[in-house]
Amino acid sequence: MVSDSTRTSADERLPRSRVVGYSLGDVANNVSFMMTSLFLMAYMTDIAGVPAAIAGIIYGVTKIWAGVTDLIAGNTVGRRETKWGRLRPWLIWVSPFLAISLVLLFSTPAGLGPTATIAWVLLFDAAFQLCYSFVNIPYGSLSAAMTENGTDRSRLSGARSIASSMTGVVLSLVLSPQFEDTTADDIRLRFTTATIILAVIALVLYWLCFRSTREVVPAGAGELTLKTTLQMVRRNKPLLVLCLGALFLLGASFTMNAVMLYYARDVLGSATSFTWLYLCQTIGTIAVASLIPAITERVGKRVGYVALAAVGVVGFVLIALTPTGDLLVALLAFLVFGAGFGGTNALMFSMQADTVDYGEWRTGTRAEGGSYSILSFVRKVGQGVGGFLGGAVIGAFGYTAGAQVQSPEAIQGIKIAAGWVPAALCVIAAVALWFYPLTNDEHREIVRELNDRRARHAFGEATAAGGAVSVADGEFVVAGPVITINEQYGAGASYVAARVAERLGVPYAGTRFSSEQLEQAEATQPAAASAAVTGSSAAAFGSGGMLGFLRSFSRTTTEGDASVSADALSDSRLIQQNVADVIDMVRDSGGVVVGRDATVILSEMQGALHVRLEAPLRTRVSRAAEAYGVSTEVAAQRQAREDRMRVLMSDRLMHWDPTDASRYDLVIDTSEISLDDAVDMIVAASEAKRAS
Template identity: 30%
Template sequence: MENRSKLTMSKVIERFSYGCGDFGCNIIYTAMSAFLLFYYTDYAGVNAFAVGTIMMVSRFFDGISDVIMGVIVDRTRSKYGKARPWLLRMCVPFALSGILLFSVPTSWASAPKLVYVFITYNLVSTVIYTAINVPYSALNALMTQDPYERSVLSIFRNLLATAGTLTINTFTLPLVEYFGDNTSAWTKTFCVFGLLAVAAFLVNFFGTKERVRSVASESGNAEVVPFKVGIKALFRNKYWIMMTGMLALFFLMYSVNGGATVYYAKDILGDRNLVGTINGIFNVVQIAGMFFIAMLVKKYGKRNVFALGLVLDIIGMLVLNFSGGAISLIVISSVIRGVGNACGGATMWAMVSDTIDYGEWKTGVRTEGLVNSACSFGYKIGNGIGSALLGLILEVGGYVGEAAAQSASALASIKVCFVWIPVAVYLIGLVIMKFYHLDREFDGIIEDLKNRAKNKQEV
């Protein structure tokens, strides 16, 4: 009984440690999605469309670096495994690059400022974030092949990711105000967040272990998979294609919706501090919902729980859009969307990990790093397009950062970004899920892979 208790506690600690990685990642990711464009336009005095264009162009570089990092992860050999060494190596550079991102020299002219934005944005997203997030994304598939445990790990990942998002959404503006509500206040704020991110990644590194090896590794015949072979295998993996497309759309939506939140609160609802109310309740409910999602996944499967989340997200967005600014309806909307996001967040990354096993079964090639980096390539392209789209729509709508009141077209553009683009993405997601059947095929696939490994060992 005592040994069982120790085993259970050990599992909980490892799950928590795994989730801490996305807590650290979200320190920068949420800041970039929710506040970076606002910081650039309203504090650093940089043109929204120019910044959006830089973000979009940079995401293409970022996508290429993701694939390169995926290959590096697959070829990494160390006593810590394939992915974990990179968490340790990159945690401090990650924190420093985030500080630089929110340190635009405001005394500079427009052109030099844009050069600074281009360099620091690419340092963060193309180099540093990629070098830590791609290995982290591969870690789930390297820790276990048990589909339920993967779902639980994904739940912990989303729990801690949501906690990271909640931390940024709740404390960024209050800390900025505490430090003086000027450009240097943003730098000081991200010095605090940087230390928090380093601590999270250290917990992630020391608290997890890689256990899964390919069939070839199990039989002692492991070889480095050539890049061309790995890429061809990816495009024979129909479920990977579906999840990559889904992620690209979702992160386009996250970028547009997340970046528009502060504008929606400030200009539609009339109080920028409602960002804390909208996101705070949403994140708290999402965290609470995570404790019940594992039971739903066990009973109904990842795909069905994910689809349920999409339906709830649509309902929540429509309630908010027609709330008329009523606090009670804003709260109800945040609760509904929080439950919806709990369903999606708890299953999405576990579904990506499942496509790795399907790919190995289908093609004989297992590439955790390449699968996750190519997914990352897709969603970062989506994120980059979303960032540019947000800036473009605001610019076309006539948004002026320093204006006391926005025009009707500017307000309409904010609603398009915050409400209608997300609703469209959720609907497309429901269509994609109609063709996703890996849940019911997965047990047979794992059994077949185990038999292949056993037969190779006997030979």
Template identity: 35%
Template sequence: MASLKSLENPSFKTVLGYGAGDFGFNLAFSLAATFLLYYYTDVAGIPAAAVGTMFLIVRLWDGFADLIAGRAVDRTMTRWGKFRPYIMFGALPLMTLSVITFYVPPGLEPDTKLLYAYITYAALGFVYSLVNIAYGSLASAVTQSVNGRAKLVASRAFGAAIGGIILTYVVGTLINRLKAQKAAVETAEQLLAYQADVQTMFTQVTLAFVVIGTAAFWFTAWACREQVVRLQPSISIRETFDTLKVNKPLAYLCGSSLFYMTGLFAVSGATAFYAAYVLDNIALVGLIVLVNSGISLLITPFIPAIIRKLGKKTVYQYCGMFTVVGGVGLFFAPADMLWLVLLTLAIKGVGASLINTVMFGLEADTVEYGEWKTGKRSEGSTYAIFAFSRKLCQSIGGALGAWALAAGGYLAATAADPNPVQPASAIIAIKVVMGLIPAGAAVIAMLVFIRYPLTDDKFRQIRDETEARKAVALEAEAKTEPIVPV
């Protein structure tokens, strides 16, 4: 049977601490996902098509960085555990790199600006991988209780939603305060002054997030302790691949999440443009995210109960319907009917909340499945494969958003035309990215996930069988230990 500690529901401190981790990640991750495309095009002056290609390349690199991080985590064992050292010591570098990424020196030549953006964004992604793989793997080591893991992933979603609301509401509001200044821009000098003021705002915000985010990560490392018994502190590369190649639940989960998250990440980069050019008010970014994330805050406390009633597989299988209905509705919603826009966004938000929450619980369960099949436990590499699929989604989704803007004829501000009027094709492209792309991707994701084999009852069975084998192995090892003469 599973160890008693691993089957206990985690304490309130542990649940709160785990949620604080994703709060910290969203101060870096959601800031980049929501505002980096806007920052690169409208502040740094990098063409949208070049940014789209950069997103594709750098986020593909991030995916391979996840695999490197997964191997590093699986080979680590310290007096603080396998995962907590990466969270403790990686927090400050991660948050500092966010400051550097959002500071492209204005005096650089265009090609040098693009190179700087490549290097800093790639460095941010690599450090993010090291910390995030450890954090994501930690859930499967804290508890093996189905209900306990549901609480952890719900807390994670809650922390992410709070972080997303805070940063987008703050940044969106600050950008809107500069809107009058941008509207008055008529010369190259005035454009440079406006861009300098926006740059100052991003620098001040990211510096504040260094303090807040680092404190959140340190709280996570203090509050969350590893409870699951392991027979081997680390495993070889061959043993890792032996585990992963037989892990069918992980394969189906990664396949479905690839489509789900491609749609969601495409939306992230287009949100600021939707507010600015479709709704004609950049400050509405805060309200848009508040609706999406606010729905998450309302639903998240009920997710453990929903999972107990329906099971993770069923919830994940059909939650994409919210994305389909909300996405199609958003595409057709008239911009002057703000209530309808917000309603469709809320429906989409229900789907996004369930998808983003339940998939992490499913990933933790696939760790047990891999151990059951092979006898080897590889949290880091299992989560790395899952994270690799998410980074691939970031790459594709982020590039789709930028390329759609370019295909629609989006006009970035330039010295010659500081306030360009966007063509109708650019407005349609933004609405396609916000609504139709995530809806279509959700349909494909649900079809892929149909063959996922691991229900909650099946998980409990394999968990108990695995822990029983561990108990026998540990008992046999204890009996064979030599007696040391006194």
């Protein structure tokens, strides 16, 4: 149990030491994950002596097994409460076994025969994947258990993303040169020694992560059964299409990943080129992140996914056509590939969140965790298929382990495995996603209907609880006047709303977010607004959830990130809580509510008046500067920030546009009339609407 005294409030910030300590866990994770994903294939063929085709089979089987172990771990961890929490102890309990299995995997004895070598690698790779799941799944869920503060979750996510990127680059610098000459007498000892050092470093980092972090958020009550989840999945066509696309997209990426080191060494002429290729791929992925919101808004997620998959195809084709030894062309190719794959991967998780809404709309079951688990499993299967194809192709074209120079046929096989095969798989992924049935408009309608259902459910509870809520002609009616107000920053909503409430004798509720809170959040995550669509939407409301919506602004798509489903489940509960809170504000005698998406939540309430306040930019900045006692420069900065972020938040949370005039009964330009006249106009309009 987590005592109230250890809980962090929405406004209480995590110490920097905990954020850094949490990120160290991802460094440890990526030491092992990237070693197996990027270097195991080359180790098996060039050092352990496993034939390329067999190495591909091992790679494929163990990645699919990893999908199974993820499901097992996801259903196991977090059930047992200890004095250290539900999740953190797994980092200490399992990491020693993870380190041992990693060292043994990369320490194949030289005297083993071919069959024994294959059995050794297969056994310890399977053991490694099992241990990795039981460390990574609790670690991925830990951020949601460390804090309910959305800004802090963004800090944890950002720190993890930076740690992951840095680890990949450093690991490539350390290990890729080891494959320059795999015929050296001491190559096995050198690789074992390097793995032991890395494993010890990982253990220390896991221990530091354990010591630095704390679980303060209690476990949620109730879990969906596997049967219920599978019933939802069967009727969720968008999720099924997304999974099909993920299978081929991850297959494409991991076919290339499996042979990337061969490509750097045998096609480009130096194993150290691997680091530069990996760096360019990472730069492409980061660069495209800033374009995802604009792509989604202008063409939709489905078309955006297909278009970015086409960019990935171009990258793979360039990889295949790069002349032998031409590093500059290869760097360009990997930059393009990184942009294409990074963009589609980001959109995949955004679309997965949409399929959760569709599943709830279609079946009445909301299964964030189940949806993510199914997609994660399919992604692991795709990784396995990709690794298998990579090994099979280079084996079929006569790759010779340990050869100083590969034959022209073998070089061509590596190019096919790194370029043409992934390009074909990426095309299939794009074709599959072309049939993704949810457009932006359709998803908005689904979310609008879900919000109506939640509001009606909350209205029903309010009626049952004995509030002053009644039903007339299928609509809910409150005894007192109900007014919702949205504004452009500086249009005067706080002044107007307070006086309207005073005139009508009803409660007044201001915006959930202050200017200072939004400013603080953007200072913590300066790239927040540009990355808003890269992950699951998070609500900004509820106990401990203040600024929770900002969580989605820095969502990363680190492989196996179980916090995606944990955050999505938390988001769903917070959204429902916000609906209930808004209704509770007006249930007894009516009220005036500013922001909080009350315009949408109370759209079905009979007699409710919905108002929008606007004014020219210069007027609003001048008025805000005078009202809040700040300079015009500060007011202008707040205006730009708030007008952008509040629209983004409403879109991500409730999928509506607060600037859409058709949503309101009354739109007032407060530069044309005084704020007191606006108060008179709103009071009169409310009385007239209630009388009609």
